[in-house]
Amino acid sequence: MPQVSYNKDSKENILSGFIIDLGYGIKNFIKDNLGIIIGLFVLCIIITLINPSFLTSNNLLNVLRQTSTNLYLALAMTMIIILGGIDLSVGSIMAVVGVVTTSLVALFAFPVWLAVSVGLLVGMLFGALNGYVIATTIIPPFIVTLATMNIARGAAYVLSDGKPIRVMSDSFNSIGSGYIGGVLPAPVLYLIILLIVCYIIMNKTKLGRYIYAVGGNAEAAKFSGINIKRVKFFAYTFSGLMAAIAGIVLASRMFSGQPTAGSGAELDAIAAVVLGGTSMTGGIGRIGGTVIGALIIGVLSNGLNLMGVSSFWQYIVKGVVILIAVYADVLKKRNAQYNLS
Numbered sequence: 148m149p150q151v152s153y154n155k156d157s158k159e160n161i162l163s164g165f166i167i168d169l170g171y172g173i174k175n176f177i178k179d180n181l182g183i184i185i186g187l188f189v190l191c192i193i194i195t196l197i198n199p200s201f202l203t204s205n206n207l208l209n210v211l212r213q214t215s216t217n218l219y220l221a222l223a224m225t226m227i228i229i230l231g232g233i234d235l236s237v238g239s240i241m242a243v244v245g246v247v248t249t250s251l252v253a254l255f256a257f258p259v260w261l262a263v264s265v266g267l268l269v270g271m272l273f274g275a276l277n278g279y280v281i282a283t284t285i286i287p288p289f290i291v292t293l294a295t296m297n298i299a300r301g302a303a304y305v306l307s308d309g310k311p312i313r314v315m316s317d318s319f320n321s322i323g324s325g326y327i328g329g330v331l332p333a334p335v336l337y338l339i340i341l342l343i344v345c346y347i348i349m350n351k352t353k354l355g356r357y358i359y360a361v362g363g364n365a366e367a368a369k370f371s372g373i374n375i376k377r378v379k380f381f382a383y384t385f386s387g388l389m390a391a392i393a394g395i396v397l398a399s400r401m402f403s404g405q406p407t408a409g410s411g412a413e414l415d416a417i418a419a420v421v422l423g424g425t426s427m428t429g430g431i432g433r434i435g436g437t438v439i440g441a442l443i444i445g446v447l448s449n450g451l452n453l454m455g456v457s458s459f460w461q462y463i464v465k466g467v468v469i470l471i472a473v474y475a476d477v478l479k480k481r482n483a484q485y486n487l488s
Contacts, residue, residue: 151161154326156275157388161386161414163265165180170229175301176435179421179424179433179435179436180423180424180433180435180436182426183422183423183436183439183440183443184439185306185440186443187439187442187443187446190443190446190450191445192447193450194446194449194453194454196448197450198450198453198454200453201449201450201453203474206294206449206453208332208335208443209449209454210221210446210449211332211335211445212332212334212335212443213399213445213448214441214442214444215332215334215335215337215338215396215398216271216334216393216396216397217412217415217416217419217441217444217445218338218341218342218411218419218437218438218441219337219338219390219392219393219396219445220237220238220241220386220388220389220390220393220412220413220415220416221415221416221419221420221423221437221440221441222342222389222434223237223345223382223385223386223389223390223436224237224304224350224385224386224413224416224417224419224420224437225345225349225387225420225423225425225432225433225434225437226245226345226348226358226382226385227382227383227386228362228417228420228421228425228426228427228429228432229358229359229425229426229428229429229430229431230361230378230379230382231361231365231413231428231429231430232288232379232382232383232429233283233288233289233292233417234277234288234292234386234413235289235290235292235293235295235296236273236293236295236296236299236387236390236413237386237387237389237390237393237409237412237413237416238296238390238409238410238411238412238413239292239295239296239297239298239299239300239303239409240270240273240274240295240299240387240390240391240394240404240409241302241390241391241394241397241408241412242299242303242394242406242407242408242409242410243265243273243299243300243302243303243306243394244266244269244270244390244394244395245266245271245303245305245394245395245397245404245405245409246306246307246312246392246398246404246405246406247265247266247396247404247428248262248263248265248266248271248308248319248394248398248404249262249263249312249313249314249319249398249403249404250306250307250312250404251266252314252316252319253310253312253313253315253316255258255315258266259318259322259439263322263395265318265485266391266395267388267391267392267395267438268392270387270388270389270390270394271300271384271387271388271391272392273295273387273390274383274384274385274386274387274388274390275380275383275384275387276295277291277295277383277386277387277462278379278380278381278382278383278384279294279378279488280373281383282376282379282380283376296413300320300406303406303408304406306406307404307405307406308340309406310406311403311405311406312403312404313402313403314398314402314403314404315398315402319399320399320402321333322395322399323395323396323397323398323399323400324399324400324402330358332343334396334400337392337396340359341389341392342434342438345434346434346435349434350434350435354378354381357373357378358378359430360373360428361373361375361378361379362429362430362431363429363430363431364430373406379385390409393412394409395410396410397409411462414465414466414469415444415465417439417469418440418444418465418468418469418472419437419440419443419444420432420437420440421440421469421472421473422439422440422443422444422468423435423437423438423439423440423441424435424436425437427473443468444468447464447465447468448461448465451464
């Protein structure tokens, strides 16, 4: 009997500990991101006043579905920017992975699971190429990923001959356009799973601590025994994987592989990360902030579409948002240094 009582008490302690940790986590999340959370609510209110259809369930689900694709990229981009790097190739990787996967399904009759697996592998290989070159040479990440961006985009055009590759497979098309239980869009379910994985990596593992350490001070991290090359290699390989997931989901939603897919996607991902409070100089950032940042970008894009604003003007608006967010980060750091001095 004492053993039974002990187990019961242990389970209750574990449960109560989990609830306390969850409470602290939510409290810290709101505290750390209060400014952008308020900004998100204000943005939603303004758009709703202009166009009440914004708050319809169908439109909100559409916002979540569209935002999920950006967040796949932004989650990995958060890790990379915390490292003090950048990845400009993710949009092009989306395109080449979408073309490869749809080609295998539509032209070579590959089973969907095998075609998707090959697509994920292609994305990881491009990410691994970025990671290897960045980790083993002195070439800046900006230049390396800029080169890979062009290579991947060119490969997408070569493989598709510059034309969309139409897919008629229902099982493939349901990957991005299907629903779970008839309610939850499948891409949102993938997002929830990936959010949990990224949160665990960044907050509960040594790898996450290493990413922050390298981004904060690479030399100090090196003298502490951290293998900087492995950390960078992982981050960029993971970014390639996330871009591949985004590319497959997007191709599935469009029922085709488009060599132009993902154009400008890297800018949306960077905007989400910076809006979420991650510093472009590295060492500072949170996954939770990136989620709010991506929601702001998604709501903004959706609101502009509802208002009938041209997509050309949307590029200008997003550029201004990125500029303001980076400037705010610079001011925040300057004020912090001033207070310390």
